Amino acid sequence: MARLGIHREFLREFARLERSVQDRVIDVFTKFEHHTHAGLHLEKLNNPRDPRFRTIRIDKFWRGVVLAPDSGDFYTLLRVLPHDDAYDWAQRHRVTVNPVTGRIELRDVVAIDEALPRLVETADKAPRRLFDDISDADLKRLGIDEQTLALARVLTDVAQLEAAQAFLPQNQWDALYGLAAGLTPEEVWAELGVAEATEPYDTEDIAAAVARTPERVVLVDGPEELMEIFRHPFALWRIYLHPTQHRIAHATYSGAARVTGGPGTGKTVVALHRAHQLAVRGAGPVLVTTFTSTLSASLEAGLKLLADSAEVLDRIQVRHVDQLSYQIFAERHGRPAILRDAEEKAIWRRIIRHLGLPFTETFLAEEWRHVILAQQIGSAAEYLEAKRAGRGRRLGTRQKAQLWQAVWEFQEELKRRRLWTHETICVEATRLLNERADKPYRHIVVDEAQDLHPVQWRLLRAAVAEGPDDLFIAGDTHQRIYNNRVSLRDVGVRVAGRSTRLTINYRTTAEILAWSLGMLQGEPIDDMDGGLDTVAGYRSEVHGPPPRLVGFAVQKDELDALCRKVREWLDAGVAPEEIGVAARSNMLADAAVAALKAAGIPAGSLARSSDADRVVRAGTMHRMKGLEFRCVAVVGVGEHQVPAPNAVTPAEEDELTHTQDLQRERCLLFVACTRAREELYVSWHGRPSPFISGVLG
Numbered sequence: 001m002a003r004l005g006i007h008r009e010f011l012r013e014f015a016r017l018e019r020s021v022q023d024r025v026i027d028v029f030t031k032f033e034h035h036t037h038a039g040l041h042l043e044k045l046n047n048p049r050d051p052r053f054r055t056i057r058i059d060k061f062w063r064g065v066v067l068a069p070d071s072g073d074f075y076t077l078l079r080v081l082p083h084d085d086a087y088d089w090a091q092r093h094r095v096t097v098n099p100v101t102g103r104i105e106l107r108d109v110v111a112i113d114e115a116l117p118r119l120v121e122t123a124d125k126a127p128r129r130l131f132d133d134i135s136d137a138d139l140k141r142l143g144i145d146e147q148t149l150a151l152a153r154v155l156t157d158v159a160q161l162e163a164a165q166a167f168l169p170q171n172q173w174d175a176l177y178g179l180a181a182g183l184t185p186e187e188v189w190a191e192l193g194v195a196e197a198t199e200p201y202d203t204e205d206i207a208a209a210v211a212r213t214p215e216r217v218v219l220v221d222g223p224e225e226l227m228e229i230f231r232h233p234f235a236l237w238r239i240y241l242h243p244t245q246h247r248i249a250h251a252t253y254s255g256a257a258r259v260t261g262g263p264g265t266g267k268t269v270v271a272l273h274r275a276h277q278l279a280v281r282g283a284g285p286v287l288v289t290t291f292t293s294t295l296s297a298s299l300e301a302g303l304k305l306l307a308d309s310a311e312v313l314d315r316i317q318v319r320h321v322d323q324l325s326y327q328i329f330a331e332r333h334g335r336p337a338i339l340r341d342a343e344e345k346a347i348w349r350r351i352i353r354h355l356g357l358p359f360t361e362t363f364l365a366e367e368w369r370h371v372i373l374a375q376q377i378g379s380a381a382e383y384l385e386a387k388r389a390g391r392g393r394r395l396g397t398r399q400k401a402q403l404w405q406a407v408w409e410f411q412e413e414l415k416r417r418r419l420w421t422h423e424t425i426c427v428e429a430t431r432l433l434n435e436r437a438d439k440p441y442r443h444i445v446v447d448e449a450q451d452l453h454p455v456q457w458r459l460l461r462a463a464v465a466e467g468p469d470d471l472f473i474a475g476d477t478h479q480r481i482y483n484n485r486v487s488l489r490d491v492g493v494r495v496a497g498r499s500t501r502l503t504i505n506y507r508t509t510a511e512i513l514a515w516s517l518g519m520l521q522g523e524p525i526d527d528m529d530g531g532l533d534t535v536a537g538y539r540s541e542v543h544g545p546p547p548r549l550v551g552f553a554v555q556k557d558e559l560d561a562l563c564r565k566v567r568e569w570l571d572a573g574v575a576p577e578e579i580g581v582a583a584r585s586n587m588l589a590d591a592a593v594a595a596l597k598a599a600g601i602p603a604g605s606l607a608r609s610s611d612a613d614r615v616v617r618a619g620t621m622h623r624m625k626g627l628e629f630r631c632v633a634v635v636g637v638g639e640h641q642v643p644a645p646n647a648v649t650p651a652e653e654d655e656l657t658h659t660q661d662l663q664r665e666r667c668l669l670f671v672a673c674t675r676a677r678e679e680l681y682v683s684w685h686g687r688p689s690p691f692i693s694g695v696l697g
């Protein structure tokens with residue numbers, strides 16, 4: 001039986017081929033894999049650039065281009081193209097094995113030769129070149145070969161480098177792009193994840209090189225896996241991880257560890273692999289957790305895809321944090337009575353009236369949550385001493401005393417009426433866990449960590465004994481969509497020296513990513529560990545059209561245009577469930593569903609429908625977290641809608657909270673936009689949101 005590898009670039013294209021061609025490809029390659037003399041089905045080409053290229057007939061019109069070894073039975077499917085294009089492609093490309101990394105590389109030799117003279121001409125006139133500060137020795141150390149080096153040396157800007165992605169060997173381009181994005185040669189090397197070679201690589205051994213290059217070529221293990229890959233060409237993460245992702249997921253850490261990185265860099269994927277790996281090791285129960293039920297449901301679905309052994313799956317529990325705290329609370333006290341939002345406000349109002357305080361109920365509620373509960377403050381004296389980081393309005397000693405009195409009365413009332421909030425349940429569950437010597441979990445894996453409240457962190461800290469691999473944290477502070485801020489150190493979680501940042505985005509096109517990042521330009525965003533996070537080096541290898549940005553006079557026109565856009569996507573062959581519509585408010589999301597339905601488009605609310613319903617789904621930006629779609633429309637991005645006025649504390653009330661609220665709203669829009677894999681459409685009526693007016697292009 002032949003062994004088969006499939007180039008990942010082809011898999012991306014596969015998803016876009018017509019269904020009938022996809023079926024033929026599957027048919028041809030399932031049969032191909034079964035053949036004892038598979039090579040006989042391949043046709044030689046006249047004068048190919050690489051003598052190891054062959055073609056294979058898919059149907060009358062389509063051909064596959066296959067890399068066939070000089071000997072052995074190992075083949076790599078590189079592309080499937082219309083007949084003439086396939087032959088043209090084979091005339092232009094060449095496969096080599098990189099002597100430094102040992103990995104397989106594919107390049108468009110003709111395009112490199114054509115680009116070089118033009119670049120030389122521009123470089124001769126330019127005052128500086130892109131890689132002036134990087135020595136030849138450093139470039140070579142990263143696997144840049146002579147042909148790429150000649151081109152790299154005459155690049156003068158990043159746009160030229162981006163254009164060169166289409167023809168340079170991908171791993172070499174990656175290294176150059178990492179350098180251009182500001183990473184040091186050491187950081188780029190670490191990111192390449194190349195194992196130290198004990199002896200020089202055999203640059204003729206294609207099969208070994210392919211095995212070393214899982215980020216480019218997926219090795220297929222039998223016909224079932226082949227079917228799986230073709231059925232879910234986007235879900236490759238189950239089989240293959242980038243070396244950096246693999247290292248993080250499989251490492252043994254002496255304590256808590258963390259993965260950070262921009263949207264779509266595979267943090268969730270790493271978290272799922274890590275949980276699976278820890279369960280395989282079998283040292284004790286694994287908890288996978290996050291902050292909402294929708295997200296924990298999608299983590300559970302991901303784990304089921306990943307784990308093929310029921311025994312391993314049994315060792316993993318998926319619960320969102322509040323579910324965990326309720327469970328622990330209920331085991332001891334039974335079901336809690338929950339304080340509703342409106343009732344909470346009423347209590348604060350009564351206290352304000354009765355004490356004659358100069359504060360609003362929102363201010364008191366936030367002070368209680370973000371200072372007193374967050375820092376476990378238990379007495380007036382502690383409160384007087386407490387740092388109120390993140391709170392803008394200064395309080396004098398007298399005001400602090402008044403505030404403490406208010407909080408004390410509030411807490412007493414809850415106690416008297418046996419009422420609980422999510423936070424107090426969490427605090428009580430933490431107390432119960434701290435009493436226990438036997439912890440419920442041996443490992444905890446946390447996704448979307450940026451949105452957890454300090455009391456939730458303490459709960460998690462108390463649910464697992466301190467030790468190797470106790471906590472694994474995945475998150476991105478640029479995607480914080482609630483107001484929770486934490487310093488991990490303050491809640492007893494130390495990740496220093498065990499934190500890795502992922503930078504390659506697998507979801508979004510470079511165009512959508514760059515535009516969305518533009519919205520965050522210059523925003524100082526913390527790293528949950530006493531420093532600032534950065535977006536340096538975030539990049540995507542996939543290209544597509546730039547985001548489409550359109551404004552209208554009134555909402556009706558905006559929604560009509562949304563319907564036309566969605567219709568256009570559907571007509572182009574995008575399935576309805578691959579289209580997502582995001583809005584800041586529930587009301588607008590519902591209006592979008594109604595407009596789509598009225599236009600005869602199958603549509604539903606994100607809250608109430610799933611992939612299986614095969615409808616276009618619209619929902620709030622908050623609900624978009626953790627999801628992704630081929631095409632995304634973000635509507636209502638107008639001056640008075642984003643930021644949502646009622647979600648932003650007035651500057652007069654609290655300057656710092658005001659700034660933080662604005663940042664959270666900005667991040668929320670960023671999250672919504674980065675859910676798009678291929679196309680992003682952003683619209684508004686009236687004037688555009690201040691968050692996008694700087695990036696309208």
Ligand SMILES: Nc1ncnc2c1ncn2[C@@H]1O[C@H](COP(=O)(O)OP(=O)(O)OP(=O)(O)O)[C@@H](O)[C@H]1O
Nearest residue numbers: 236237240241242263264265266267268269506507
């Ligand atoms: N190694 C990989 N190979 C192929 N696809 C990958 C890989 N890693 C991640 N992906 C894909 O990239 C997309 C984003 O992955 P994931 O959701 O894990 O990213 P994330 O960093 O958690 O994103 P976000 O922070 O935006 O929610 C998914 O479609 C996932 O399947």
